[in-house]
Amino acid sequence: MKIIHIGILGYGVVGTGVAKLLKQKKQLLESRIGAVLKLKTIADIDTITDRGVDLGSTSLVSDANLIINDPKIDIIVETIGGKTIAKKFIMDSLENKKHVVTANKALLASFGNDLVKTARNNQVDLAFEASCGGCMPIIKSLKESLVANDINSMSAILNGTCNYILTKISRDGSGFEEALKSAQKLGYAEAEPSLDIDGYDTAHKLAILNSLAHGMEINLKDIHVEGIRNITPVDIQFARSFGYTIKLLAIGRIRGDYVEARVHPTMISSSNPLSHVDMSMNAIAIDADATGQTMLYGHGAGMMPTASAVLSDIADIARNIISGIKRRVPILGYPEDNIKPIRILPMDELYTRYYLRFEAQDHPGVLSKISGILGENNISIKSVHQKGRKTNGKVPVVMITHIAKEAWVQKALKQISKTDSIVGDPIVIRIEEMDQE
Amino acid sequence: MKIIHIGILGYGVVGTGVAKLLKQKKQLLESRIGAVLKLKTIADIDTITDRGVDLGSTSLVSDANLIINDPKIDIIVETIGGKTIAKKFIMDSLENKKHVVTANKALLASFGNDLVKTARNNQVDLAFEASCGGCMPIIKSLKESLVANDINSMSAILNGTCNYILTKISRDGSGFEEALKSAQKLGYAEAEPSLDIDGYDTAHKLAILNSLAHGMEINLKDIHVEGIRNITPVDIQFARSFGYTIKLLAIGRIRGDYVEARVHPTMISSSNPLSHVDMSMNAIAIDADATGQTMLYGHGAGMMPTASAVLSDIADIARNIISGIKRRVPILGYPEDNIKPIRILPMDELYTRYYLRFEAQDHPGVLSKISGILGENNISIKSVHQKGRKTNGKVPVVMITHIAKEAWVQKALKQISKTDSIVGDPIVIRIEEMDQE
Numbered sequence: 039m040k041i042i043h044i045g046i047l048g049y050g051v052v053g054t055g056v057a058k059l060l061k062q063k064k065q066l067l068e069s070r071i072g073a074v075l076k077l078k079t080i081a082d083i084d085t086i087t088d089r090g091v092d093l094g095s096t097s098l099v100s101d102a103n104l105i106i107n108d109p110k111i112d113i114i115v116e117t118i119g120g121k122t123i124a125k126k127f128i129m130d131s132l133e134n135k136k137h138v139v140t141a142n143k144a145l146l147a148s149f150g151n152d153l154v155k156t157a158r159n160n161q162v163d164l165a166f167e168a169s170c171g172g173c174m175p176i177i178k179s180l181k182e183s184l185v186a187n188d189i190n191s192m193s194a195i196l197n198g199t200c201n202y203i204l205t206k207i208s209r210d211g212s213g214f215e216e217a218l219k220s221a222q223k224l225g226y227a228e229a230e231p232s233l234d235i236d237g238y239d240t241a242h243k244l245a246i247l248n249s250l251a252h253g254m255e256i257n258l259k260d261i262h263v264e265g266i267r268n269i270t271p272v273d274i275q276f277a278r279s280f281g282y283t284i285k286l287l288a289i290g291r292i293r294g295d296y297v298e299a300r301v302h303p304t305m306i307s308s309s310n311p312l313s314h315v316d317m318s319m320n321a322i323a324i325d326a327d328a329t330g331q332t333m334l335y336g337h338g339a340g341m342m343p344t345a346s347a348v349l350s351d352i353a354d355i356a357r358n359i360i361s362g363i364k365r366r367v368p369i370l371g372y373p374e375d376n377i378k379p380i381r382i383l384p385m386d387e388l389y390t391r392y393y394l395r396f397e398a399q400d401h402p403g404v405l406s407k408i409s410g411i412l413g414e415n416n417i418s419i420k421s422v423h424q425k426g427r428k429t430n431g432k433v434p435v436v437m438i439t440h441i442a443k444e445a446w447v448q449k450a451l452k453q454i455s456k457t458d459s460i461v462g463d464p465i466v467i468r469i470e471e472m473d474q475e
Numbered sequence: 476m477k478i479i480h481i482g483i484l485g486y487g488v489v490g491t492g493v494a495k496l497l498k499q500k501k502q503l504l505e506s507r508i509g510a511v512l513k514l515k516t517i518a519d520i521d522t523i524t525d526r527g528v529d530l531g532s533t534s535l536v537s538d539a540n541l542i543i544n545d546p547k548i549d550i551i552v553e554t555i556g557g558k559t560i561a562k563k564f565i566m567d568s569l570e571n572k573k574h575v576v577t578a579n580k581a582l583l584a585s586f587g588n589d590l591v592k593t594a595r596n597n598q599v600d601l602a603f604e605a606s607c608g609g610c611m612p613i614i615k616s617l618k619e620s621l622v623a624n625d626i627n628s629m630s631a632i633l634n635g636t637c638n639y640i641l642t643k644i645s646r647d648g649s650g651f652e653e654a655l656k657s658a659q660k661l662g663y664a665e666a667e668p669s670l671d672i673d674g675y676d677t678a679h680k681l682a683i684l685n686s687l688a689h690g691m692e693i694n695l696k697d698i699h700v701e702g703i704r705n706i707t708p709v710d711i712q713f714a715r716s717f718g719y720t721i722k723l724l725a726i727g728r729i730r731g732d733y734v735e736a737r738v739h740p741t742m743i744s745s746s747n748p749l750s751h752v753d754m755s756m757n758a759i760a761i762d763a764d765a766t767g768q769t770m771l772y773g774h775g776a777g778m779m780p781t782a783s784a785v786l787s788d789i790a791d792i793a794r795n796i797i798s799g800i801k802r803r804v805p806i807l808g809y810p811e812d813n814i815k816p817i818r819i820l821p822m823d824e825l826y827t828r829y830y831l832r833f834e835a836q837d838h839p840g841v842l843s844k845i846s847g848i849l850g851e852n853n854i855s856i857k858s859v860h861q862k863g864r865k866t867n868g869k870v871p872v873v874m875i876t877h878i879a880k881e882a883w884v885q886k887a888l889k890q891i892s893k894t895d896s897i898v899g900d901p902i903v904i905r906i907e908e909m910d911q912e
Contacts, residue, residue, distance in 0.1 A: 063625075066625065067623060069810075070808065070809055070810075070813070173620075175619075175620035182615065182790065182791065183604070184783070185504070185507055186786035186787070187500075253506075311751060314748060327779075328782060329773060329783045330610070330777075330780060331773065331774075332610060332771070332772060334770070335748060335769060335772065336766060336770065337767050337768075342766070343767060345623075346623055346624055346763070346765035346766045349622060349623035350619060350621070350623070353622040354619065361798070361800040361803055363799070368507075376506045
C-alpha cells in the first residue's frame, strides 16, 4: 500500500486532535482510502508535555524546518494559528512543493490571496475545511456540491462563544458580563475574548466563505463588523415578544453587482432554522438558486470536530496523490483566473429593517420628536413599543422600522442623540427576514 | 476547452431540471470546472411535449440506445425512475463503459450491489447524490467529509410528503386523510401515495445511507418499515404535552455488531434539531465519534434541488475525466473489497422507549390489568396519563415506558389486546432521546 507522509506544525489542541485521529483511525483510513497515512513528524516548541497520544514511530521535534524541508513529507498540516510564524511556515512549505492543510482562518482571511497564489505558482494544494464551521463540510459544499448554483445569500452562526453567550442571556436573563464569565469557566471563551465577542473571528470566516460562495477574492477589510458586547436581556426580551431571536450572524448576500458582507447581532424570526441553533453550536444557511434554502449544523470548534475536518482535507489530497494528480478542485472553487472582481457593498448602502431602542425622557413630545426625526430621514416606522417600567424618569422606547437605508438610520440616530429626548446611545439591531426580498 | 458529452435518459421532472441547469449554468460550469459540459442527447418516449427548455443543438430522441451506444457520450444521467427499464439501461450503460449518474433510490436500494459490481467490472463510476435528501450533500459528506469518523447513528427525515402531512396534522389538528388530501392538492403527494406514506421511500434511502455510513452492503429487505397512516391528532397532542414532536424517522444506528435500521413514526424531544424541520423539508442528523452531532437540512425533492445534486455528481466525474482519472472515491465510500458483512439487528432485539395509547374501558381494575401485563413482560412504566374526555364509556390511557425490548412490548400488547380491558388496537410510537445511550 502506498505510504503518504504527513507532518504537523503545532502540537496544541487542534494538532493533538489531528495526531489522535491519524493514530486512532489508522485502520479505518487505510480501509477507505487505500493508502497509509503516516504521521512522520510533529513540530512544536514544547516537546515535553504529554498530550496523551501514543506517538509510536512519529518524531516530535522543535524545529519546524525538519518538516518543511523533509523531502519525504507530502502533506503539511499547519495548526499553530496566528498570522506571523504560521504564515512563514506555510509559505515555505508551499515553496517546497508540499500540499498544505490549515485551520487558520485569521491567516487565510488576511493573506489568503497570497497563499493561493503561492500554491498556484508551486502547483500544490492548499486546503482549509477546518477554518470555517469546524466539522461542517461547508468548504466542500461550496466548492463541489453547489457547483451549479448561484448563491444568493449565506447567513451563518460561526462563533460558538458568541452563540453560547447569547443563548445564556436569552435563557437565564443574565447580563453580558455574567454570561461571558460562564463561557470562560466552561472553556468556550478565552481570557482575552475580544477576537470572538467583537465579531472578528466571525468576520475572518465570512471573508473566506464569501470568496468561495461568490467566486471573489478574499476580502476581510471591507466587511462591516460589530460584536455582541451591547446586547442586553432587555433587547432579547423585546425580540422574543416580536417572535425574534438575536444571533450574531455573518451575512454574505449578492446585491446587484456587489456583495453585502457584514457581521453584527441580528434579529431573526423563529421560522428561520438558525433561530434554533443554541449554545456553542454553529450553523450556516445558504440560499442558492437551484437548491433553495439549505443549512449545515454542527460543532464549529473543539479538538475532534476540527480534527475531523482537517482529516477530510488530508484524505482528499491523499486520494489525489494516489491517483497521480493534484489541484483537482481549484483552491477557492474557481480557477484563479476566473475569480471575479466583486466588491463589498459599502455599509451605508445597506437596506434592511431595524430595531431601535432608546432610553427616552418620560415627558410629552419625546415620541413625536424621535419619530419626526426618523420621518425626516425617510425612515418609516412599522411599530412603536413601550414596555417595562420607568426608571429615574426614563422609559425604554422600541421602534421597528420598515426597510430603510443604513445611511439614513445612522444620520437620524445622530440627530436624535443630539436632542435632550434620550439618554445614552440608541441600541440598533438589524432585522433579517427570510422572505425579505 | 475539453468537451464532456452528456446524455439524459428520461425527460420527466428531474431530467428536465438537469437539462435546464446544464443550459442555464453553461458559463458558470465552464468557469468553475474548466470544461464544456455538453448535453448531447436526451431520450424519452415523449419527444413532443415542450418542457420549456431551449435545447439548442441537443437531440431529443425516443431510442435510449442512441445514448447508451453513442461512443462520444462520457456520462449518462438516468432520470427515468423505477426498477425495470431503468435497471437495464443503467446496466447497459455501465457495460458500455459510461459513467452513470442517477437519482433512482428505489433501484439502488434493491439492486445497488449489482450495479456497484457492474461499475467495478467495467471500471466506471456510478454516482447518486440526488438519491437521498435531494440537494443536501449527504452522500459526499458520508464518503468524503466524515472519512475519519465512525458513525454511531443517523436519524433522518427523508420524505417530504410524510413530513408535510405530520406538520399539517400538528399545526391544524386535521386528521390524516385531510392532511393527505392537502398534500396531494399541493403536489407534495402522489395520487397513489403508498410509496411515501407507508415509509418505503424512506426505507430505500436508509438502505443507501446505511451502506455509506457503516461500510456495509446495501440491505433493504431487513429494514423495519412503518408508515404514518395511524398517526392521529390525539397522539400529536399527547406528544406535545410531553415536549415531543412526532416525525417519520429513518434510523441507522450501530448496536454492537449489528446496525439498527428502521423507519417508523418517532417521538423526538424539542431539543432535537430534527423537531424543527417542518413542512416538506428534509434533514439528516449524524452522530459521529469525531464530529459529534451534525445536521444537514434542505429540500429533499423537487425539480431544481434534485437537479443541483445530479449536477454535483456530473461535475465530480467531469473533474476526474479532465484529470485523466476515474473512480477516485469508491462508489460506496469503501473499496468494494472492504465492505463489511454487517447485519441489521432483528427488530425484536431493539431496546428503546415506547409511547403506548389504549382506548380503555372506563371501569375499575383496567389500569391495573394493563400495567400488570406490562410488568409481567419486564416493561417498566415511567408515567401514565389520562387526558381528554370519556367517549362511549372508553377513555384514552397513555403510558410512557422506560427502555424496554421490542419483543417484550409486542408480546405484552398482544396479551392486552386479548383482554376485555381495551377497544381496538393499541397505538405504539417509539421514542428517541438524543441522550438515550
